[in-house]
Amino acid sequence: MSIAGLFEHPLGRLGLDSLPFWKMLEHPTRSDIVNGIIATGAASVVVLGALGLIVVLTRYRLWRVLWSEWLTSPDHKKIGIMYVVIAFVMLARALIEAGLMRAQQAYGLGGGFLSPDHFAQLFSTHGTIMIFFMAMPFLTGVINYVMPLQIGARDVSFPVLNSVSLGLTAAGAALVMVSLVLGKFSTGGWFGYPPYTEATFSPGVGPDYWIWALTLGSLGSTFTGINFAVTVYKERAPGMKLMRMPLFTWTALCTSILMIFAMPPLTVATAQLALDRYLGFHYFTNALGGNMMHFANLFWLFGHPEVYILILPAFGVYSEVISTFSGKVLYGYRSLVMATMTIAILSFTVWLHHFFTMGQSANINAVFGIASMLIGIPTGVKIYDWMLTMFRGRVRFTVPMVYSIGFILLFVLGGMSGILLANPTVDYQVHNTVFLVAHFHNMAVPGLLFGMIAAYHFWFPKAFGFRLNERWGLVAALCWIFGFMLAFFPLYVLGLMGLPRRTVAYTEPSYVPLEWVAFLGALLILTALASLLWQLWVSIKQRDENRVFAGDPWDGRSLEWSNSAPPPEYNFAVIPEVKGRDAFTMSKEGGTAYQRPDTYQDIELPKNSALGPVIAALGFALAFGLVWHIWWMVILSFLAAVAALILRGFARNTTRIVTAHEVRQQHLRWIDAVATATAIARADENKPANEGLAQHASDGVVP
């Protein structure tokens, strides 16, 4: 291609027909109008949302704050919060899409209101978003916030890389959002199997959006994995031996290791697919030596460990929550650590169960079936250990605890359907049906999502200094639990009745009643989402009554509760000395919590860096150019990104000092507040009396 050729089509494939309402104007058929209106409505929400944000930021002069306090901040706590914000935005979109799909299927007997193509974009974006831009950012955000605090560190090992990872994830999420406004997303589902996603069968921009969104997201996750693993290995406070780490940190470590090993196969597989699509390679084509099953192998070599990347941090959250709200040491710590590690390792040995029906020999299927069931052993151990943690405890039914109990009961059912699917004999019957959809949602919703929402309730007071409203939290939790049951239990039955997944419409009348039950469930889930938003609003309004500045609202056990809420940017005025497991409980009981050190020291912190947002913008431009074949944009943004990385290499003075004086002032302000706060019994946990200071056994009370 000549230089002039690069500019021949300055907008590449972009045209008026990329707009969501174009088809409706050209062919105003009933179906085109309905689908056009829905798509245009969605696009307007994106555009208006972005505009609204710009207006608010300008009106309240927040651009500078946004830039210097948030976007360029290397502080793991702020990065964590930004990840969670992305997760919530994407969760809202994906849930609305889920509701739309359920509505379509409820009306799907012989038609419905959505076109097949529109429906296919919905399940593809829903799945892609939920996994890569809801679940991954959520857990990454929670780990980011909590893990360095739990191990007594000042930050992660590579704070600027952390901000770059966030930037890459945000760019990927933005790309999926832009696909609502310009062009169409892939219709190939969240795993995008070729040859359907090859240029021969899907010539449009859809699969390209999918490929580059995943590439951005998975690069971000790979860096995150490296960053977290190094942090756990290198940044622990003195005395924080591996076997003294809180269980959440253990799961964070296992998840990071999984990220490091599992993301590359995905990046490779999507890169190969990109070569097929852009340069006419033949990795996964039908002809000329291509083989789609290579893609399936690589994808699930990522995909199965991925589900454990998603679930392990949630297991960590449940361990912390159940132990804290049972007022008891975690039962079977050593077993839980071993079980977590076992799961992490086994998760690489089972990927073939995603294609038992490929036609391989019975020996292979039987071996992989049994390997898959083996994961049930450590998972079962975990369930028993959590139950034994409640045994002879003092269980408080707070919001995170309600999610945890709902989780255990529902997760057991999901595990049972998983064991069923691990039987090749049964999988031959329910593979690719909505039984499978029910199964993985049964793991993803009560497992991962409840875990993340529990984490949000648990650590929110730490991050923002006030508790979330308990009543609305309970409403949301119950809506989630019952909504989930209504939405997904019917799918087990429908799957057994032969309904394939990804079906836009059907001709079998007996499917209708259960489809309607599932639709009602989806409505209840949307109510749950609305309750969460309302809860946030109410809680912000009532924040002054619910402050917990002293920092320990739940009588917490690990180090993150041992400082103020919110914590200072350097986390700990004095790096704690760890003497055992449940470090903070130990110091509370030993009377060594809340000490006034004699001397304070200067603290060195990383300076803000623009690299993260710059890479985000350039990564987005690069991916957008690739999707639409805007080659000048591709070349310029690529060169600029390389230049930015090289320039960063020349940056000196990348740290700044918080003086001992400032540290002392801040610390004393907090310690003084603690001294004047009233320690409360657990019965008053959800009352304004809770200032974040707990009574404990050493005070001679049953807390």
Add this chain to the structure above:
Amino acid sequence: MTIAWGRWGVLCAVLLLAACASDTHLTFLNPQGPVADAQRWHFYVVLGVMAVLVAGPIFLLLPFFAWRYRYGNNTSRYTPNWEFSKVLEIMAWGGPIVIVAVLAFFVWRDTHKLDPYKPLVSGQAPLRVQVIGYDWKWLFIYPDQGVASIGIMAMPAGRPVSLQITSATVMQSFFIPALGSQMYAMGGMVTQLNLQADKPGRSLGENTMYNGNGFHQQQFTAQAMTPAGFAAWIGKVRADGIPLDAHILQLVSQRATRSDLIAALPGTRSMGSNVYFRRTSAALFPAVVKATRDGERALPPAAFTPAATVPSVAPSMMEHK
């Protein structure tokens, strides 16, 4: 509001009745052949073992613990620092290990017993059927009878059917739930499946791997008939079918649903919602496999010449013994 609900209730009742009246078998829980029947038992056994041994104890104990050890119940014991018991720990690991060991036994046995490649035990030689997945219909070729069909897969009850499956387009998954296992159809490769219907009847057949706009319409009827009925069916197809030449196959391979195909094909008006072909060549299936693998558009003339000697399909990675 009440009126809407009332109407809705009536609709539900009508639909349920319609479902009971529908004579197409949908599920392996109402099996129509030995494979689905065995799968049903395997399903119930695994489900039963887990319901009793896994779910049962947890569903009883967890609510009990949560209630008995609730905050504020000061009559129950409280051991805040108790963190380990050897006996309980052995049970926590041992229980799941035993359950998985028991289930692994069933997995090993039944995966081999129900290997879809394994010919079914029967006094009769299996009927050979070759299946080609197109977007968005299945083509069934009866190489020994010289006929083919779209929309219906006829088979004699009581006699095993041995299927060879491929795709002329993207990946698909061939599935008749009430008869047995599903199996992927992949371009340039051949997979196998052995099924049998025990009695005459209609079963739902479908594709479960999403392949585009017409995906949900890629269904067919698996029609089990008496042996005499099957012979009559073959005779009728030979009489009424249209010849399957290069042009017709070109139409079949368009990305279109079965009803679009029927509208485009000449001479299908009398066939209802199915399409029948007579005088098909036994060389067609292997030729499609080869052409898909080699990326060739056109098939050799032999693929359309009936009664040519039957070349066997070149071995591919999906065939194993």
